[in-house]
Amino acid sequence: MRAVGIVLAGGNNKRMKELSEKRAIAAMPIAGSYRAIDFVLSNMTNSSVNKVAVLTQYNSRSLNEHLSSSKWWNFGRKQGGMFLFTPTITAENSNWFRGTADSIYQNLHFLKTSHEPYVVIASGDAVYKLDYGKVLEYHIEKKADITIVCKDMPEGTDLTRFGLVKTDDDGRIVDFEEKPMVGSYSTVSCGIYIIRRRLLIELIERCAQEDRYDFVNDILIRYKNLKRIYAYRMEGYWSSISSVDAYYHTNLDFLKPEVRNYFFKEYPNIYSKVDDLPPAKYNPGSQVRNSLVSSGSIINGTVENSVLFKSAFIGTNCVIRNSIILNDVYIGDNTVIENCIVESRDTIRANTSYIGTPEDIKIVVEKSERYMI
Amino acid sequence: MYPSYTRRGDHVIKKEMIAMLLAGGQGSRLGVLTSKVAKPAVAFGGKYRIIDFPLSNCINSGIDTVGVLTQYQPLQLNSHIGIGVPWDLDRNIGGVSVLPPYEKSKGTDWYTGTANAIFQNIDYIDSFNPEYVLILSGDHIYKMDYEVMLDYHKSNNADLTIAVMPVPIEEASRFGVVITDDNGRIAEFEEKPPKPRSNLASMGIYIFTWKVLREALIATGDVPNCDFGKHVIPYIHERKQPIYAYEFNGYWKDVGTLGSYWEANMELIDIIPVFNLYEEFWKIYTKTESLQPQYVSGEAKIERTIIGDGSEIYGEVYNSVIGSGVTIEPGAVVRDSIIMQNAVIGAGTQLNKAIVAENVRVGAGAQIGVGEYAESQLDKKVYAFDLVTIGANSVIPEGVTIGKNVAISGVTTAEDYPDGALPSGGYIIKAGDK
Numbered sequence: 001m002r003a004v005g006i007v008l009a010g011g012n013n014k015r016m017k018e019l020s021e022k023r024a025i026a027a028m029p030i031a032g033s034y035r036a037i038d039f040v041l042s043n044m045t046n047s048s049v050n051k052v053a054v055l056t057q058y059n060s061r062s063l064n065e066h067l068s069s070s071k072w073w074n075f076g077r078k079q080g081g082m083f084l085f086t087p088t089i090t091a092e093n094s095n096w097f098r099g100t101a102d103s104i105y106q107n108l109h110f111l112k113t114s115h116e117p118y119v120v121i122a123s124g125d126a127v128y129k130l131d132y133g134k135v136l137e138y139h140i141e142k143k144a145d146i147t148i149v150c151k152d153m154p155e156g157t158d159l160t161r162f163g164l165v166k167t168d169d170d171g172r173i174v175d176f177e178e179k180p181m182v183g184s185y186s187t188v189s190c191g192i193y194i195i196r197r198r199l200l201i202e203l204i205e206r207c208a209q210e211d212r213y214d215f216v217n218d219i220l221i222r223y224k225n226l227k228r229i230y231a232y233r234m235e236g237y238w239s240s241i242s243s244v245d246a247y248y249h250t251n252l253d254f255l256k257p258e259v260r261n262y263f264f265k266e267y268p269n270i271y272s273k274v275d276d277l278p279p280a281k282y283n284p285g286s287q288v289r290n291s292l293v294s295s296g297s298i299i300n301g302t303v304e305n306s307v308l309f310k311s312a313f314i315g316t317n318c319v320i321r322n323s324i325i326l327n328d329v330y331i332g333d334n335t336v337i338e339n340c341i342v343e344s345r346d347t348i349r350a351n352t353s354y355i356g357t358p359e360d361i362k363i364v365v366e367k368s369e370r371y372m373i
Numbered sequence: 374m375y376p377s378y379t380r381r382g383d384h385v386i387k388k389e390m391i392a393m394l395l396a397g398g399q400g401s402r403l404g405v406l407t408s409k410v411a412k413p414a415v416a417f418g419g420k421y422r423i424i425d426f427p428l429s430n431c432i433n434s435g436i437d438t439v440g441v442l443t444q445y446q447p448l449q450l451n452s453h454i455g456i457g458v459p460w461d462l463d464r465n466i467g468g469v470s471v472l473p474p475y476e477k478s479k480g481t482d483w484y485t486g487t488a489n490a491i492f493q494n495i496d497y498i499d500s501f502n503p504e505y506v507l508i509l510s511g512d513h514i515y516k517m518d519y520e521v522m523l524d525y526h527k528s529n530n531a532d533l534t535i536a537v538m539p540v541p542i543e544e545a546s547r548f549g550v551v552i553t554d555d556n557g558r559i560a561e562f563e564e565k566p567p568k569p570r571s572n573l574a575s576m577g578i579y580i581f582t583w584k585v586l587r588e589a590l591i592a593t594g595d596v597p598n599c600d601f602g603k604h605v606i607p608y609i610h611e612r613k614q615p616i617y618a619y620e621f622n623g624y625w626k627d628v629g630t631l632g633s634y635w636e637a638n639m640e641l642i643d644i645i646p647v648f649n650l651y652e653e654f655w656k657i658y659t660k661t662e663s664l665q666p667q668y669v670s671g672e673a674k675i676e677r678t679i680i681g682d683g684s685e686i687y688g689e690v691y692n693s694v695i696g697s698g699v700t701i702e703p704g705a706v707v708r709d710s711i712i713m714q715n716a717v718i719g720a721g722t723q724l725n726k727a728i729v730a731e732n733v734r735v736g737a738g739a740q741i742g743v744g745e746y747a748e749s750q751l752d753k754k755v756y757a758f759d760l761v762t763i764g765a766n767s768v769i770p771e772g773v774t775i776g777k778n779v780a781i782s783g784v785t786t787a788e789d790y791p792d793g794a795l796p797s798g799g800y801i802i803k804a805g806d807k
Contacts, residue, residue: 033666278418283677
């Protein structure tokens with residue numbers, strides 16, 4: 001592949017409520033055994049984008065821990081590899097990343113010393129499979145300056161959290177609205193861009209000279225009439241983790257056989273850090289229905305329509321329904337949890353109950369003492 | 374003047390102790406399970422292979438140099454070990470090395486015995502210039518800190534330390550036992566004694582002072598079938614060199630027979646298992662092929678079972694050990710069984726007391742492990758545990774009835790089952806190997 005990759009993983013989002021206090025969105029656990037960034041990293045390596053920069057900033061401890069080795073995504077190579085860039089103080093600059101364009105500007109050295117002619121820029125918080133090679137073919141065929149991967153959303157989707165685009169018959173973008181209150185179009189930008197490396201360097205440098213920092217507002221929207229910006233419409237599953245609701249439903253989507261088969265059984269695979277946990281254990285009294293269970297879990301109670309992440313302990317007589325239990329959670333006996341997201345490393349006492357509603361998913365952060373494991 | 378180069382053993386990177394893992398045996402008492410794979414590569418405990426246990430013990434004990442001696446059917450074993458990434462044994466210096474027999478300028482020998490295999494690899498050990506060499510076998514399930522054993526070896530100024538385990542005295546006649554003095558020094562050995570004088574059974578784990586082992590190997594290594602128990606240890610013992618017994622009181626299981634293999638698996642599903650895989654500080658590592666969580670459907674029922682990653686359960690599973698990537702289709706009922714990686718159990722099939730090896734396809738509506746027990750017609754000693762044993766990559770057609778204590782290997786079709794049935798004690802071996 002003739003492209004380097006840039007993964008924008010610095011973001012935080014107030015709409016993730018308490019879930020984002022602990023971690024960047026790119027480190028949000030997904031589908032039992034993965035984290036959000038695994039999808040973009042796997043797409044990169046599966047598309048033979050072998051040199052990838054990950055730009056992080058907000059609360060990156062959890063993310064850095066996950067990215068402790070590049071070998072899980074097959075990036076442990078002499079040619080290429082994975083580069084982790086966090087903001088640093090330099091002789092010229094002591095700012096944090098002030099925006100997406102600024103984060104690329106502060107690491108422009110990475111682009112200047114690469115030799116690949118193209119750059120794939122993608123955010124680290126979306127769940128999808130995509131061959132960036134196909135997008136690049138389209139980009140070259142259309143003689144585009146920038147290609148944005150887009151998706152047509154079904155009617156009735158809440159579009160206020162997306163960037164919306166309008167294209168002409170050829171696929172060229174003629175209008176772009178960033179997170180409008182009332183959207184005029186139903187095609188959303190997936191936050192995945194392909195651009196020629198030299199053009200990107202030029203645009204980013206000019207942007208910086210004018211003290212502008214945001215890639216979408218200060219490059220895509222400003223240049224939309226000047227540059228040939230095209231939309232590549234992707235097929236298949238795509239979901240962006242930008243609110244508690246989206247996060248909850250993305251996880252529960254994996255209970256559907258078509259979504260599960262698409263991600264787990266069809267090539268190419270999604271890779272993640274290996275945790276070396278023992279098999280999941282179902283003790284007498286366990287009743288599990290329509291749920292995902294990850295390794296290291298021990299189940300003594302009832303679990304329905306839920307996703308259990310790694311090393312969950314479910315006590316006797318518990319009832320867990322329509323909920324997401326994140327990594328390493330201990331739930332004591334006789335506890336009822338419905339329509340909740342239970343934060344990782346929680347310890348929930350016996351004989352308690354946490355009930356949310358399908359419209360208002362409750363986030364449970366409960367750090368009681370853990371007496372036994 | 375030439376500069377005098379130091380050898381690597383002379384400075385900090387000297388390896389104090391390296392391990393040699395004997396993984397070349399067939400394990401013929403596991404029947405069709407080892408017809409295509411060496412015993413150490415047989416799956417165990419849902420997602421592991423037997424060799425994961427000694428390899429994980431090594432890295433957890435701080436041993437980062439392991440030679441794995443292979444001979445019988447090494448393909449599966451080689452691809453499992455690779456360069457040792459899962460066990461952190463991919464090292465710049467040391468790490469894991471697979472050591473098969475090799476051609477020499479004068480004659481070519483297979484490994485004819487346990488000690489002969491080490492004898493043929495003296496150069497490998499010498500290249501690390503170790504003080505001590507740990508000899509392990511690849512067919513035991515246990516967790517052991519070899520560093521503690523090494524401390525014991527050093528504090529006794531021993532030439533050889535043998536790990537031993539107390540067993541009930543009435544069972545001691547099945548083992549090689551050692552008779553020790555009050556200080557733990559071994560006075561005598563007895564191999565499977567009819568009237569044992571001690572209940573300390575040898576576990577087949579040895580720490581040798583390399584200088585002593587090297588000398589003994591050079592003296593005895595050419596003997597036909599040179600074996601540690603029969604040749605090397607007696608050689609050292611005869612010379613009155615100090616041999617000590619290191620008593621180990623944890624869980625240890627030789628999974629050499631179908632019965633003990635099945636039992637050791639089933640012990641993992643107890644509510645609080647004697648052998649605990651869930652301890653954070655002594656993880657068992659393995660090569661992970663599937664990462665995704667397992668899916669349990671709305672109709673499934675699971676009790677007293679452990680299940681590996683990525684399996685999909687639509688049927689019922691009780692008292693069983695299920696590997697990774699296994700599919701149990703709707704209506705299937707699995708009881709008291711071991712099912713290894715990527716096997717598929719067809720819809721409505723009943724499976725009782727069976728060991729189903731990797732990639733087996735069992736068709737829909739089959740009845741397996743039913744009827745009255747009968748002695749095996751294939752091998753009474755190997756198949757003596759009332760277990761249906763189905764070898765790797767076998768296919769069982771739909772709708773057949775299969776009795777108890779049966780062995781099947783290879784792709785079978787409806788024609789192989791007269792009247793759609795295979796009676797108890799029967800066998801179908803299609804793959805060629807028995």
